[in-house]
Amino acid sequence: MTNTWTDIANANLVLVMGGNAAEAHPCGFKWVTEAKAHNKARLIVVDPRFTRTASVADYYAPIRIGSDIAFMGGLINYLLTEDKIQHEYVRNYTDVSFVVREDFDFDDGLFTGYNAEKRTYSDKSSWNYEIGEDGFAVVDPTLQHPRCVFQLMKQHYSRYTAELVSQVCGMPHDRMMKVWEEIATCSVPGKTMTILYALGWTQHSVGAQMIRSAAMVQMLLGNVGMPGGGVNALRGHSNIQGLTDLGLLSNLLPGYMTLATDPEQNFDDYIAKRTLKPLRPGQMSYWQNYGKFHVSLMKAWYGEAATAENGYCYDYLPKLDVPGYDVLRMFDRMGRGEVNGYFCQGFNPIAALPDKNRVLKAMTKLKWLVIMDPLVTETSEFWRNVGPYNDVDPADIQTEVIRLPTSCFAEEDGSLVNSSRWLQWHWKGAEPPHQAKSDIEIMSELFLRLRNMYREEGGAFPDPIVNLAWPYKGVVPSAEELAKELNGYAVRDIPDTTGTGGPGVKAGQQLGGFANLKDDGSTASGCWIFCGSWTDQGNLMARRDNSDPYNMKQNLGWAWAWPMNRRILYNRASADPQGKPWAGDKRCIWWTGKAWSGTDIPDYRPDVPPEAGMNPFIMNPEGVARFFSLDKLNEGPFPEHYEPFETPIGINPFHPNNKQVISNPAGRVFDSVWETLADHKEYPYAATSYRLTEHFHYWSKHCRLNAIVQPEQFVEIGEVLAKEKGIAAGDRVRLANKRGHIEAVAVVTKRIRPLQVNGQTVHQIGVPIHWGFVGLARNGYIANTLVPFIGDGNSQTPESKCFLVNLEKV
């Protein structure tokens, strides 16, 4: 979230789209209720299903699954043509005036530089600004230049007419206009809309672009950086935010730093490439400090072994020859016998990944599998025959599986990062059952064994293993020791640099924040964005002061938020260019004449006066927010509507004559996956997966209470379709496609209605997840059996929200 759960209370309008907070995030959704009750806020829900969130909305509009970019593109067109934008914000705080290179173009669904054979944009060089002789980007403040971002954006979305969008989305025209008109009212300075989304936006082949299109709307309305505004990801699990912050992804290091690629053989070049220089005069471009973050991480990992001479052990880290070995790529390789061993730590891939049968088959090729989990998972028992739910012969599966019992949340100390970026400390309340151990203990024991083996036996490149810093008092580090290392400390005495004659920082002392980090090896920090969480003042994540002196719902004394306890990101944009809040009831930070001050911690340099012209988006070299995303995303600089890979209408109505761009032309599809994709003529029904309020993922079916309240697998079918198919409520039905089938009880409902899309009737079917072949609830089929093995063009997140099926009564 750019903002926080409690900050939703400051909104004038709440748009829930691509999520269902009332059921999936119930205790966070109460802040929507709060906004309605105390801020006279309105709630709009756009969703394929009439969810419980929709049931308390002021207005609901149905949308066909996978058409959200069309909706947002149409809205952008509407805001621009009706001139409903926050002019001063857009002109000053975004890239609308930047001039784009002359060779950039968009033609019938494709941007320049497309390589059809490789299904990717192999040349993105034109997706860039024109750079002037002074080394800065060229801008045209009049916005009249035909190639300035404002004009290009206007032109790009002029094709998104209300008529076409309504047809593509299957959303009745009058409903759509009502939603757009209401959203447009938030272009008034100081009136804010918040957007709440979740996996309903991420789990698409164009998920990242969907979210970008929403961010563009929020920028046009001047809502980013504002109390009650923002683009707010309601993340799916309790510490997905934290594990992402810590870089537990194929291509990342902690704090959103990136691993090197093969050609980056030199440490200085690696750092220089990531040290982004300002693209406009006077801008902060905070990634200029990349070297300080990186070297501090290397000091935390390798201690004295990391020296300036060896590039701080630059070669210890693996390099990438592809953009990433994400989980889909790893399971594709596994299926081809290229992976021997696999670890699953609190992760149940056979249920969580798409195309269960493909995943299962891949796993049988593993030589060994190690499971760490507090609970029995389907993955740990993939070799067990459970009748139709897991139809395998154990004798055929030669994988050795080692299963280790772990502690759960109640049995350990530590911190989690919630959606609001709050690091909240929690305490152990009991010992783990029987012989279960914590994951910290298990990882430590594994590492120390390996270190001994490499010391005694030698082996392949032992250096990063034998030299890994392990400065912990016991064999197993405590959560406190690790939290302090994450924050960071001075490796040697650092003299004061503020000129105030202060004592500086002594060796071993905890650092106060990431401004203290150095690139000369004198500081160590495990994750620069967490620097400030455990300082000399102690563990700030454990703070419990819930007071809110400004009544702005910011609770600065509760836990600790990254970065530097700032609760609203980009909050400099909550004030106008002169430093005054856009509106009194939306004040966040302001210029006092000497410094920035306010209800929140400034996400900005506190001593830069407004007239210096430093812009609010300090992480971007431009200083402003981007409508034109340069070469950062793989499908192009502006979000464009592409159909799901399994489209119920078979064409892209925006480009009816170009078969190349029916679906994401830069989406990655493995060769063997094409033949598993379903065609709408054979499999006509559009299905989507989701969570129920009574269950969490595949865990709570192990909890008696949850298994009682929601014991058996079901699917939701609209009344019209049920009647067509002769299906009554309570019948057992079968959903099938080329990848497999599931059988479940039919719930026949008014809450999913057929939509008219591009001149045809599209029926949608709801497939709740949560069931499997272990647990206290009744056995069920893994819902993801039906989901295609396809990922988003950037994040590689599977397209679990759109797939085609056939339906029959059993």
Next chain:
Amino acid sequence: MDMNRRQFFKVAGIGLGGSSLAALGMAPTPAFAEQVRHFKLTHTKETRNTCPYCSVGCGLIMYSMGDEGKNVAQNIIHIEGDADHPVNRGTLCPKGAGLLDFIHSPNRLKYPEVRKPGSNEWTRISWDDAMDRIARLVKDDRDANFIAENEKGETVNRLLTIGFLAASASSNETGYITHKVVRNLGLLGFDNQARV
């Protein structure tokens, strides 16, 4: 008909309307003090925690029995929302309300186990045997398949034959030590639940 308060409610619960019973003069006699059930949390220890499910991060109070003596294991008997918490303000949702059953689920794993190739069952093993075995499997595979240089002779130091999926509810501290260990084996096939 003479009944105490509890029996009265039992009868009333079977289906006879409580009010009609009372109307017939069958109201219960006053309860005796010794029959009052003591407040079950009186002697418990409170521990602050956060919900491990979705990303709202609701504050929890866990109540456990046990006097914290060296040989006494705390047993968590009740969980409720933390009323001081600024987001959930004491409430829990239907998922969080069942958390006690997570801790005490009969499906909690208890011991290290191994399923041998082709076998249809788990065999219990010791922690030492399990960890020795895993370390050996990792080292042998790493030594056999580690790629120090690519075909161009560039230093790449990666291992692609082992993959690791990290959790979604483990703490930052667990995530950090996991990253520190896993990356330094040279692993790139490393992801967490955020990917899906």
